[in-house]
Amino acid sequence: MVRQKSPGAEAPEENWPSGGTVGGPAATPPVVTARGLSSLRPLHYRNYFLLWSGGMVSVIGSWMQTVAVGALVVAHTGKATWAVVIAAGGFLPIGVLSPVGGALADRIPRRPALIAGNLLAAAVALVIALLVASGRDSPAVLTVLVTAQGCVGAMVGPFEQAILPDLVPRPEFLAAVSLNSAQFNLGRIAGPALAGVTIAAFGYPVAFLANAASFFAVVVALFFVRLSPPSGRAERVGLLASLRMGGRAAWTEPGCRAAIGTIVVVGLLASPFIALVPAMAHHLTHDGGRGVASGTAVLTTAQGVGAVAGALAIAPLAARFGRGRMLTGSLGFLPPALALYGFAPSLAFAVPALFVVGLVYINVLSGLSTVVQLRAPTELRGRVLSLYAVGLGVSYPVGSLVQGPLADSLGLAWTAAGAGALLATALAVVRVVRPGVFRVLAAPAPREAPQAAA
Numbered sequence: 001m002v003r004q005k006s007p008g009a010e011a012p013e014e015n016w017p018s019g020g021t022v023g024g025p026a027a028t029p030p031v032v033t034a035r036g037l038s039s040l041r042p043l044h045y046r047n048y049f050l051l052w053s054g055g056m057v058s059v060i061g062s063w064m065q066t067v068a069v070g071a072l073v074v075a076h077t078g079k080a081t082w083a084v085v086i087a088a089g090g091f092l093p094i095g096v097l098s099p100v101g102g103a104l105a106d107r108i109p110r111r112p113a114l115i116a117g118n119l120l121a122a123a124v125a126l127v128i129a130l131l132v133a134s135g136r137d138s139p140a141v142l143t144v145l146v147t148a149q150g151c152v153g154a155m156v157g158p159f160e161q162a163i164l165p166d167l168v169p170r171p172e173f174l175a176a177v178s179l180n181s182a183q184f185n186l187g188r189i190a191g192p193a194l195a196g197v198t199i200a201a202f203g204y205p206v207a208f209l210a211n212a213a214s215f216f217a218v219v220v221a222l223f224f225v226r227l228s229p230p231s232g233r234a235e236r237v238g239l240l241a242s243l244r245m246g247g248r249a250a251w252t253e254p255g256c257r258a259a260i261g262t263i264v265v266v267g268l269l270a271s272p273f274i275a276l277v278p279a280m281a282h283h284l285t286h287d288g289g290r291g292v293a294s295g296t297a298v299l300t301t302a303q304g305v306g307a308v309a310g311a312l313a314i315a316p317l318a319a320r321f322g323r324g325r326m327l328t329g330s331l332g333f334l335p336p337a338l339a340l341y342g343f344a345p346s347l348a349f350a351v352p353a354l355f356v357v358g359l360v361y362i363n364v365l366s367g368l369s370t371v372v373q374l375r376a377p378t379e380l381r382g383r384v385l386s387l388y389a390v391g392l393g394v395s396y397p398v399g400s401l402v403q404g405p406l407a408d409s410l411g412l413a414w415t416a417a418g419a420g421a422l423l424a425t426a427l428a429v430v431r432v433v434r435p436g437v438f439r440v441l442a443a444p445a446p447r448e449a450p451q452a453a454a
Contacts (some may be wrong), residue, residue, distance in 0.1 A: 324442020342416025
């Protein structure tokens, strides 16, 4: 939808639960005899399928804009710093506005808010296209507009996450979160490729126009689903009191507290590799023109392929080895994967290295997000999820703004390797000093299906 535009494969209508309404997810899902297909089960639920399909179109447009704007500013300036400034502008609002969006998601009807948010984001994308076409596309102007779009996404993101129980039953949460990640990263595969072709053939403005049009796929899908209203309990207190209630719930629930703390560390040290992809493309291609866009598209696609592979594999692997074991193992593999990518001597080496990073990174994000989804109290889910978004929304841009200038002065390789080393050290210290953090991340949530929680 707006922020990550989440909620195919073809799912025959006769396999959907009857009606596909709010009560639909509680129905027994279609029997899937092959364990390997367990990652695709959420697509058999009508509401989830419709939103996932519409979101797929929108995510492709979003990635076209991401590649286009990153390549445009790096091609104009030749600086990694501007690449991370643009990325921070789009993401930092999540850290500021998500709690407000989370409180509203527990108070007001969700479908109208989602429709309005997507239309507003489309309008901002159209303005970007017009300014780029007219040549008034300075990095500062683009940063302001991308930040405005990020503000919309920050407000709407908690609405997107809060509707998951309307779309699938609890035992399918991990698979649904993983499919949302797969959708996001399938867009990361198709979007950059389309962006590269579009920019080469028609120029940058058309890539931004395509993103503006893509938001309407989600708007159309939303007209065909019904979502349950908020519980109404949040309406009995003021907005600030409602935010405090969400904060207390996140702090007192050990799993939510551990997941939010972990995503802060990961966002600060690991996630900035995403913002630095255009700079890596510039470094490896030594091209200040459209070659930066092509290199950015290739690298972004490599990360997307790895992330899709990881997202589709996580549910069956979690059923076999345990969700907690998958999460802690992915956290351990992430630092060396980042170092391997950072020292890539060529684009040909960087592509498979970034594939590995994408695979491991998405397992970390899906695992942590699932912990919060399963453990957050139902009536406070929007607010608790918004605090998880704050953790990533603040730490990722802050980490990017630190690592961008470091990459300009020390080089991308040493910056990536240093970040990976710091992440490994931080995880090791937590494991020794606070071993309970890893235990609670791996522990089954209340009422969680044993095969998903082991």
